[in-house]
Amino acid sequence: MDSVSLHVLHNALANSAAEMALVMMKTSYSTIFNEGLDFSTVLLDRDGNLIAEKNYTPSMMGAIPHTVRWTIEEFGLDYFKPGDIVVHNDPYRGNCHIPEHMMMKPIFYRGEIVGFAGNIGHVAEVGGMAPGSFASDARDVYQEGLRLPPVKLMQGGEYNQDVWRIILTNHRTPRNTWGDFHAMIGSLNVGERRMQQVIDRYGLDYVREGTRELMDYSERRLRAEIAELPDGEYFHEMWVEDDGVTDRPFPVRVTVVVRGDEVIADFTGSSPQVRGPMNTTFVVVASAVYNAVFCVADPAMAIPRNSGCYRPIKFVAPPGSVVNVQHPGPSVGGNTDTQPKIIDLLLAAFAQAVPERIAAASGGSSSNFLFGGIHPETGQYYSNYHFDGMGTGGTIRKDGNDGEITRHSNCRNTPIEVFEGRYPFRTLDYRLAADSGGPGRHRGGLGLTRTLEVTAPEITLSTLFDRAKIAPWGLFGGSPGGLSTLRIKRAGHDSFQTFPEAFGTISPTKFTNVVLRQGDIVTYTTPGGGGFGPPRERDVEAVVDDVRSGWVSPEAARREYGVAVTRRGRAVVLDEDETRRLREGVS
């Protein structure tokens, strides 16, 4: 097939996946779908190979081909009938963590299965020990929420009511689940219809041959890019500060092996799986590896993303380790907070081979903020999963990005107007956090500070913020990014306290089910990215601009960058002589 025809076919399928995503966004009930975009949509062939995607959330993209293929293999193709939709969220069978539900619908054409429409979405509330289903001190999967093996949600186009009733009975906000599940179902229906139309237009043999060629093309392109990397073994290790249950840090180790046109990510030597929910599932670590390899080998995203470009990438993820959790280990934070750090870990290993392509560590935490209760205006139970952006690492070319949702998720923030309209919080402050970007020739991006006042008589709060003790690393002389912080000012009190001081929690940033009262004020800062290169090599004018913008304080400009500035009214003025002395080391 010629390249123009392949391109046309690729775009037809990719736009079908994009339309599936629009359906999800426009018809869902919860803010995590329609504002946060914490979902992804795909089309697959009848063997479960990914042939087109709308990549909102890379972690899901790495997961879904495995998940769908395993489900097909477990049940066989004969299990699927027209109108069926299978749902599952089992972390031991291919899902990222308990809240993320995968749905797949067989696509029939003239009586034969020709492919599947699929999606994964983070369902905001799925039961378990804490509202928002994100228990940072869960000790097993049963505390994290309702776990579903692959089951038919729809059977022949009809509701499988027994399954629906079990699910809706176990979720705290069943109306949201109902709405979001229907958004997912609608998205699958659109994907099914569009793929059938593509086949109507081009013919089944043409589409089969074309998708096969597209996957081979992506594989060839990625192999060619990998072959350009220097062969070798590149080891790196990192420590994650704690698992939410114990106060002990644990290591994750990787050896990245580049051999010709293949990459092996070998996690041998990583910690055994931990007690708390910072474990990752196999598909999460697979997604992290795909993500890092694509960042290094195809940063412009020029290669069509499909199962072909996964073929040159191999893993060693020992079962029972922190990178391949086994039953009944919990894993909800592994997806959101260990995964971004594993991507950074792989990039740090690659930095030995291709330093010019690598960023310093990102903030590495999704800053998960979960709450629920009875809404004073509606009398209804509500619950929400909220996350915030962080800084990304500086690179050889530029500063890191500010306030960006972690690199494994690509999600959006929820606008304050929507947040306040739905939930009983008033936002007092939302801004970039000064001095949170790791100093460097190119500094890390800034984290965010958000301050919220409780406007309901009572809210139950749980959080899972990482990077409160171990900062995101800098690279090649760059300094670490800022840490997470989380504090509270109780109603009637004058000063902020940590949560251990106010409530006796073990961890300052990982806890469940703390009860806030009306008038309490919670403030948090998310981590910044690490810096790249020595801070004293940063362009002086760039530092002055940072001070003018409020992103770097005058004190940090002097201490970290050797740049002296004075304020004259609202103006920031460079002291050139003092700066020269500081940079020459004669302070």
Added chain:
Amino acid sequence: MSWVDISRRWHDTGVTNCRLCGKLIPRRLWVVEVEGEEVGFCSTDCERLYRDYWLPKYGHGDRNLRE
């Protein structure tokens, strides 16, 4: 060496993992003999990697996978 169907009762919720990559194997296991022991993989590709990457580096034995 052969493909072997994993026999599991419907109420058994356990899973089998590939000896090399750690991936879930839902139904069919690629079984080969390595140093007198039967070893199960998810694919022939993983067997190849076990022989030309894992064995030279770590030697045969499950113990290494967990350390």
